[in-house]
Amino acid sequence: MDFSPGISYFLGQLGKAFFAPGSQVSLLSLLCAFFIALVVVGARRLKKGRRVRLKSLLRALFPKHIVMSRSSLADLGYFYFNLFLFGIIFGWALLSYEVLSHSVADLLTATFGPRQPPALPIFVSRTVITVMLFLAYELGYWLNHYLSHRIPFLWEFHKVHHSATVLTPLTNFRVHPVYMCIFLNILAVFTGLANGVGDYLFGQTTHQYGLSENNLILVFFIYLYVHLQHTQLWISFTGWLGHLLMSPAHHQIHHSRNPDHFNKNLGSCLALWDWLFGTLHIPSGEPEVLKFGVEPDRPHAHTIRGEFIAPFGRAALLLKHLIERRSQPVPLRAPEQKRA
Ligand SMILES: [Zn+2]
Numbered sequence: 247m248d249f250s251p252g253i254s255y256f257l258g259q260l261g262k263a264f265f266a267p268g269s270q271v272s273l274l275s276l277l278c279a280f281f282i283a284l285v286v287v288g289a290r291r292l293k294k295g296r297r298v299r300l301k302s303l304l305r306a307l308f309p310k311h312i313v314m315s316r317s318s319l320a321d322l323g324y325f326y327f328n329l330f331l332f333g334i335i336f337g338w339a340l341l342s343y344e345v346l347s348h349s350v351a352d353l354l355t356a357t358f359g360p361r362q363p364p365a366l367p368i369f370v371s372r373t374v375i376t377v378m379l380f381l382a383y384e385l386g387y388w389l390n391h392y393l394s395h396r397i398p399f400l401w402e403f404h405k406v407h408h409s410a411t412v413l414t415p416l417t418n419f420r421v422h423p424v425y426m427c428i429f430l431n432i433l434a435v436f437t438g439l440a441n442g443v444g445d446y447l448f449g450q451t452t453h454q455y456g457l458s459e460n461n462l463i464l465v466f467f468i469y470l471y472v473h474l475q476h477t478q479l480w481i482s483f484t485g486w487l488g489h490l491l492m493s494p495a496h497h498q499i500h501h502s503r504n505p506d507h508f509n510k511n512l513g514s515c516l517a518l519w520d521w522l523f524g525t526l527h528i529p530s531g532e533p534e535v536l537k538f539g540v541e542p543d544r545p546h547a548h549t550i551r552g553e554f555i556a557p558f559g560r561a562a563l564l565l566k567h568l569i570e571r572r573s574q575p576v577p578l579r580a581p582e583q584k585r586a
């Protein structure tokens with residue numbers, strides 16, 4: 247049996263994920279997050295008058311009880327699954343961003359007449375479309391996340407992400423394939439719409455500025471703090487900045503078991519949409535003690551059975567109850583009230 251095509255696919259995916267500078271998990275962006283974390287922890291120790299040694303900093307950043315936890319191992323499993331299998335199994339099911347974009351531009355042309363010749367210098371229209379696509383990505387992310395928290399059927403699949411009891415950058419990949427499928431389709435609709443409108447307004451097909459096919463603004467935030475959102479290092483943005491940007495502490499609050507924090511901070515890089523739609527919870531400047539996870543660890547927590555297969559069963563059960571409730575005959579007369 248010839249395994250070489252499989253091996254070269256595996257290495258290709260690994261290379262793309264870690265070495266493409268605009269990838270969600272590029273080594274460069276992880277290194278950047280590591281240095282930011284190192285500086286923050288070091289500065290805090292200095293402020294408290296404690297000695298700063300590399301060994302103690304590393305111990306503070308990678309505590310054994312987090313790195314070796316069952317929750318972290320499950321994150322690693324999902325990371326490999328999403329990196330190597332997800333694209334093959336589900337990639338074909340996606341709505342096409344490009345088809346949607348062309349359809350929107352065609353629809354606008356049919357409704358409002360042909361596009362005007364390009365009026366703006368190309369770098370201006372490319373900058374504007376880069377911002378438009380970033381905002382559309384963020385809005386699509388927020389909506390998908392909101393629906394995943396509010397619709398019980400979808401929550402069963404998103405709960406997998408929230409069942410992490412410790413947070414590490416790999417927790418970002420702890421997402422069920424059903425959640426991912428819906429997320430990518432919603433994103434395709436939002437970014438396809440934005441791109442179609444942009445193309446029509448600019449009078450030409452305009453391409454965003456990007457790095458490794460990722461939006462440049464998104465890449466900027468990945469380097470700045472997206473990896474740190476799934477860590478237990480408290481870095482919070484408060485005041486006006488806390489209304490605009492989703493600091494690591496914002497997202498840690500999103501994972502909190504405290505009922506006051508449920509369904510809050512649903513954005514990705516921006517807090518803006520949460521602010522506008524009333525789901526924002528600004529973290530305090532001082533570290534808050536949080537517990538993560540959805541419930542005390544279940545018998546099959548952090549296993550393939552608990553985090554991958556069980557959500558299908560629970561979601562199917564919810565659907566069954568819903569269908570049964572709908573198909574129950576409605577009484578012709580209201581039942582007589584019991585007399586006291
Ligand atoms: Zn969530």
Ligand SMILES: [Zn+2]
Pocket residue numbers: 407417418476497501
């Ligand atoms: Zn998260």
